[in-house]
Amino acid sequence: MSEFIFDSGISRIFLGGSVTMVALMMVSSRINRAVMSVLVFAWACFIKPILGKAGSDKTLGQSQQQHALELFYGNQAHIYDSTRKLLLKGREECLQLAVSHLPQTKKGLVWVDIGGGTGKNIEMMNEILPLEKHFAAVYLVDLSSSLCAVARQRFAGKSWAKNVVVLEADACDFSIDHATADLITFSYSLLMIPTFNSVIDHALALLEKSAGVIACVDFGIQSLDTCVGRINTVGGLVNRNMPWFLRNFWRIWFEADKVFLDLARRNYLEYKFGTLKSFNTYNNMLGRIPYYVWVGCDKDRSRSLLHRINCLATESPYLAPSDETQRIEYNIPVSKGHEAVLSNIRKNLPFPSIYYQKNPWRVYFNEINPLYHQFRNQYIYAFTWEDPREDHEMLKFSSKDTVLAITSAGDNILAYACLPDPPSKIHAVDLNPCQNHLLELKLASFKSLSQDQIWKIFGEGKIQNFRQLLINQLSSEMSSNAFQYWMDKGEKALSPKGRGLYDTGSTRWALRLARAVFTFFGINSYIDELCSCTNLRDQIRVWETKVKPTLFNPFVATLLVGNPLFLWKALGVPANQAELIGDSVLKYVVDTLDPVVHRSLISTDNYFYYLCLKGKYARNNCPDYLTEKGFRNLTTKRADGTAPIDNIRLHTDTLNDVFSRLNQKSITIAIIMDHMDWFDPKKDDAKNEILAVKECLVPGGRVMLRSAAQYPWYIKTFEACGFKCKPHGIRHAGESIDRINMYASAWVCTKQDDPKAPKAQRRMSSLKI
Structure with a gap:
């Protein structure tokens, strides 16, 4: 019994x-x-703080802060870890993000975990980066005797903990047996330290200057107003502007436990250190408690790189001054990034976060530029509607070229870079920051992932555990701005359970509506057949008898392609470009698609339409950069020690602004897609841009463009400004000019030596600091 x-x-x-x-x-x-x-846990956190204060006699022999910690943790230290799993989110991600930014080749690292409590962080780190192999010493610093006792018990007898030292000490003035630390972490500890300024100053003095990393995960409330004047230092604004109610509710709630979610701690971190990466999010399991993960470095780390990065970004040939704080006079344009750095130095602020990135791909941009608001924090195009094979046929790219092209989804940029003899440098320009975030994700993937992983993300549009890949492998290769964007959007976009990468962007609505039409009329099986035909005869038969009658029946044609709202919102066609299409949008679309079906097999030689119809690429039908050969071409280093992927620069600005800041006569080819169709013929915008691009082009430099018109009105403007213009292809009914055939014409405009042509004004800059 x-x-x-x-x-x-x-x-x-x-x-x-x-x-x-x-x-x-x-x-x-x-x-x-x-x-x-x-x-x-409930007693210690929610009831005990309300009942009253302990008597003063209990503080004898103890510091006031240590006594406060013991009052809070003394009777819950033994259950601390079991009750904090759901509450303290992001600890493992913080460690992973910090590790991804440590020098990968350095051995014998020194790590200091300030406010390390029970040692759970150190145990987690051993799973991420084995302590015995990578760390010469690990110091856990905490002022709570009870928590330190739990930590010592945790480490007892563990072989991986032989170099772990538990220090029961004040975080403001502790000492270690090493001159500097390679890694310093705060894990939900900084918000409980009243003298946080002193602690952060102590961490700054301890951190190794050239490659040391400091990381913090903590609760915190913030709004855009709190970083006015230092927007460029914080590494991105995604989810930073938290709702008023949540900011105030959680601040008041936590103060009952002497836990302060105020702004000062994070602000001081971002003032004393340069921001490598950060992201802001919520603990949705417990009422949307706001927390953040932040990773930084010594704020002077990039000072020696200032001249190199600026020259790489702008191609300006000036010599940087030895003292950045002296008066500088420029008679040529300089980058916005350089101007921002000089301003930050004057204010004793860290460099803009983008200057601490590992790769100089992303040129500095002002994240609060009002021009960005129109895009609503999303890209329009998830893939590029330009045929790079035809681009190469027109322009014959070589290593003698410096190319400027509109980013779009970046497919064209990567196509040029993976040619056998790629351009020496490629400038990708887009006013939409998110289009450059997408290209930056692709660039980072080629730096840190396998070809198979790249295929899953950009070939199939889906991959398992994208968030973990982003934190552990991709993050160190990206700017904080792009990292934040993909932390917020990536998991949903790329999850195997979701619709996939190519069902994102504004143009996803066009593809969704097309699929809905196919489903409604019951022709999905014929769509599959169209995408698997092995000869043109069968492809034309399926198109003419099954697909075309459905796609262009009067109801669908009137509701969709003939609707101006659909053209702009779903296809990204603005009003001025729609005017160039002509009187019948339906006829334009028929003239687009009919010849394509007769030209090339969708199944093997037209990955553009295959992607639209299937939602993903096929191994034998995809952009060149997704092939094994393309992967090798992009990543193999050449004689100068760089790979083609290293020679790409991303500008988040208008074309005119980029033209004004690039060195005069530095571009051999400018590819502006259908961009000029968007201009109003009654205004001077087109002429101003033509003059600006002309100033950047070398003698004989070329502009390549496409248009919805056979003979666009602005070709005469090009000619008046000193260009010789020649059509590469004019589309006529029943004919195609490339595999997409989306445009009615493609043109190459070549700069001529014409002393009578009007000149664009050069921007002069005089900076005083």
């Missing part, structure tokens, strides 16, 4: 009954312990 004795809510079992009964009682015991842990 079984006998049960209950003492203080914990079941003690005296065996004498069945094994089944014992098992049931063991489960009951675990449940009781869990319930008791929750009750102790």
Whole structure:
């Protein structure tokens, strides 16, 4: 028989009954312990702080802060880890993000975990980066005797903990047996330290200057107003502007436990250190508690790189001054990034976060530029509607070229870069920051992922555990701005359970509506057949008898392609470009698609339409950069020690602004897609842009463009400004000019030496600091 004795809510079992009964009682015991842990946690965190303060005699022999910590943790240290799993989110991600930014080749690292408590962080780190192999010393610093006791018990007898030292000390003035630390972390500890300024100053003095990393994960409330004047230092604004109610509710709630979610701690971190990466999010399991993960470095780390990065970004040939704080006079344009750096130095602020990135791909941009608001934090195009094969046929790219092209989804940029003899440098320009975020994700993938992983993301549009890949492998290759964007959007976009990458962007609505039409009319099987035809005869038959009658029936044609709202919102066709299409949008679309079906097999030689119809690429039908050969071409280093992927620069601005800041006569080819169709013929915008691009082009430099018109009106403007213009292809009914055939014409405009042509004004800059 079984006998049960209950003492203080914990079941003690005296065996004498069945094994089944014992098992049931063991489960009951675990449940009781869990319930008791929750009750102790609730008492310590929500009830005890309200009941009153301890007597002053209890503070004798202890510092006031240490006494406060013991009051809070003394009776819950033993259940701390079991009750914090759901509350303290982001700890492992913070460690992973910090590790991804440590020098990968350095051995014998020194790590200081300030406010490390029970040592759970150190145990987690051993799973991420084995301590025995990579760390010469690990220091856990905490002022709570109870938590330190739990930590020592955790480490006892662990082989991986032989170099771990538990320091029961004040975080403001502790010392270690090493001159500097390679890694310093705060894990939900900074918000409980009243003298946080002193602690952060101490961490700054301790951190290794050239490659050290400091990281913090913590609760915190913030709004855009709190970073006015230092927007460029914080590494991005995604989810930073938290709702008023959440900011105030959680601040008041946590203050009952002497936990302060105020702005000062994070602001001071971002002032004393340069921001490598950060992201802002919520603990949705417990009422949307706001928290953040932030990773930084010594703010002077990039000072020696200032001249190199600026020259790479702008191609300006000036010599940087030896003292950045002296007066500088420029008679040529300089980059906005350089101007921002000089301003930050004057204010004793860190460099713009973008200057601490590992790769100089992303040229500095002002994240609060009002021109960006129109895009609503999303890209329009998830893939590029330009045929790079035809681009190469027109322009014959070589390593003698410096190319400027509109980014779009970046497919064209990568296509040029993976040619056998790629351009020496490629400038990708887009006013939409998110289009450059997408290209930056692609560039980072080629730096850090395998070809198979790249295929899953950009070939199939889906991959398992994207968030983990982003934090552990991709993050160190990206700017903080792009990293934040993909932390917010990536998991949903790329999850195997979701629709996939190519169902994102504004143009996804066009593809969704097309699929809805196919489903409604019951022709999905014919769409699959169209995408698997092995000869043109069968492809034309399926198109003419099954697909075309459905796609262009009067109801669908009137509701969709003939609707101006659909053209802009779903296809990205603005009003001025729609005017160039002509009187019948339906005829334009028929003239687009009919010749394509007769020209090339969708199944093997037209990945553009295959992607639209299938939602993904095929291994034998995809952009060149997704092939094994393309992967090698992009990543293989050449004689100068760089790979083609290293020679790409991303500008987030208008074309005119980029033209004004690039060195005069530095571009051999400018590819502006259908961009000029968007201009109003009654205004001077087109002429101003033509003059601006002309100033950047070398003698004989070329502009390549496409248009919805056979003979666009602005070709005459090009000619008046000193260009010789020649059509590469004019589309006529029943004919195609490339595999997409989306445009009615493609042109190459070549700069001529014409002393009578009007000149664009050069921007002069005089900076005083």
